[in-house]
Amino acid sequence: MTKATRGSLRHDPDGRDHADGGCDVFIPSAIWFGRVGTAPTGRSPRVSDTPESIDKLIGLMARLPGLGPRSARRAVLHLVKKRGQLLAPLAEAMQEVADTARECINCGNVGTSEICSICASEKRATGELCVVEDVADLWAMERTRAFKGRYHVLGGTLSALDAIGPDELRIPRLLDRLGAEQITEVILALNATVDGQTTAHYLADAMEDRGVAVTSLAQGVPIGGELDYLDDGTIGAALRARRALG
Numbered sequence: 001m002t003k004a005t006r007g008s009l010r011h012d013p014d015g016r017d018h019a020d021g022g023c024d025v026f027i028p029s030a031i032w033f034g035r036v037g038t039a040p041t042g043r044s045p046r047v048s049d050t051p052e053s054i055d056k057l058i059g060l061m062a063r064l065p066g067l068g069p070r071s072a073r074r075a076v077l078h079l080v081k082k083r084g085q086l087l088a089p090l091a092e093a094m095q096e097v098a099d100t101a102r103e104c105i106n107c108g109n110v111g112t113s114e115i116c117s118i119c120a121s122e123k124r125a126t127g128e129l130c131v132v133e134d135v136a137d138l139w140a141m142e143r144t145r146a147f148k149g150r151y152h153v154l155g156g157t158l159s160a161l162d163a164i165g166p167d168e169l170r171i172p173r174l175l176d177r178l179g180a181e182q183i184t185e186v187i188l189a190l191n192a193t194v195d196g197q198t199t200a201h202y203l204a205d206a207m208e209d210r211g212v213a214v215t216s217l218a219q220g221v222p223i224g225g226e227l228d229y230l231d232d233g234t235i236g237a238a239l240r241a242r243r244a245l246g
Helices: 052-061 071-082 084-100 135-144 171-180 194-206 231-239
Strands: 003-004 008-011 015-019 026-029 129-134 150-153 183-186 215-217
Touching: 003 129, 052 071, 129 135, 129 171, 135 150, 150 171, 171 194, 183 194, 194 215
Parallel strands: 129 150, 129 183, 183 215
Antiparallel strands: 003 026, 008 015
């Protein structure tokens, strides 16, 4: 301990300083020498007492879409509490996916072989090809069970700002498939965004002389939707896509 006084200091053999003519106020040496808050030599300060392995898992989980640091911590804590029921089976399933998952070399879908089950099925050779932006869009289309043809995943959309051109997407492969698979109709199921519609117009122009019909998904009022809650763009698209009843 070190003290602050108004008088002179003398040092006793017991290691304590005393003031002559002053009051003794003992202050920790770390404060006296300005060392408060510094970590011990050779050690780095830890943010928390969480084990490093769990901290690493939280950091990886926080990178997933829709998860932030707080939700990742809750998810990891739940997994740790349910080690037998969730954590161990999840780790096993993730390892299996890491070992076997791959992209289909034909359409870009995710599967466990070089050719996905959709491309390998002769029943899906209907002459119809549905073009989507991402694998998630393909899965969404498949959940409807309404489309019986094959797919082509572009892997994104054209974007001048992000320097994404046709060669960065699977557009050349798409054009090659038209003749190789005797495609008669290409359905552009792209998102109704600026980049999505730009990509759709580019593809329509590129396939204009290929002898295939190019169509796009209808846009407008969703099932169960109320006009008062729709934006102006959606209502306008619905008006332009109107059709006769009966």
